[in-house]
């Protein structure tokens with residue numbers, strides 16, 4: 001059964017795209033069939049997967065507006081070994097154009113249906129806003145992965161996101177769950193980061209992934225080569241952390257299948 005995960009946090013620069021790209025590559029390295037959906041007009045996940053966002057005839061924009069089908073317009077990240085539906089700045093217009101369309105929040109969900117069974121994981125990289133694009137991500141997903149930096153205002157921002165998830169659950173996608181909270185760019189020597197991390201665990205308990213993503217320059221460099229970090233420096237701490245996260249996800253999935 002496919003698992004569809006939205007990687008979301010309305011706060012900018014917390015590591016959503018880094019997580020989506022590196023988790024996709026890590027799951028693919030573990031023989032999982034992965035589709036990455038870039039739902040951000042910045043197109044960072046597209047570029048980070050080795051695909052030039054400037055020269056794309058079809059992007060997620062056309063899929064959301066219904067002028068093209070996903071099945072014929074997926075691309076392959078050869079380096080990452082996963083499929084991708086790319087995005088570029090054209091997608092910024094979708095927000096306005098979608099407003100007048102019917103079922104505007106569930107366009108991505110509908111588009112995914114014909115291909116979903118071909119994958120083990122579908123990862124959706126959401127933009128840094130609680131807008132219609134992110135809503136499409138949350139409606140298409142079964143669960144949300146929330147990357148966050150352990151900073152002073154992080155918990156405050158989290159409550160907005162958790163409220164949005166509650167509303168989506170109430171009105172649009174009753175099955176939506178929080179898959180987990182991921183601590184990113186973590187520096188264990190930073191006392192405040194440690195305190196916020198403790199608070200996070202008090203509030204969210206088991207929902208906080210055991211895997212912590214450290215601050216690691218290899219993760220920041222890899223996109224400039226158009227590759228996931230796994231294919232830039234396999235032994236770096238950042239690469240190893242995302243492999244561990246993929247392992248944790250697979251373990252959790254195996255356990256919940258056993259309990260069923």
Ligand SMILES: Nc1ncnc2c1ncn2[C@@H]1O[C@H](COP(=O)(O)OP(=O)(O)OP(=O)(O)O)[C@@H](O)[C@H]1O
Pocket residue numbers: 011012013014015016017018019040042044126127128184185186213214215216217219220221223238
């Ligand atoms: N663990 C890490 N260590 C070092 N740098 C990181 C790490 N994770 C992300 N970065 C860097 O931090 C910046 C923001 O990361 P990223 O683009 O993944 O965040 P984002 O949440 O997707 O941002 P946006 O909200 O703009 O979409 C990037 O320059 C990225 O390379």
Ligand SMILES: [Mg+2]
Pocket residue numbers: 016017018040044125126127
């Ligand atoms: Mg991003």
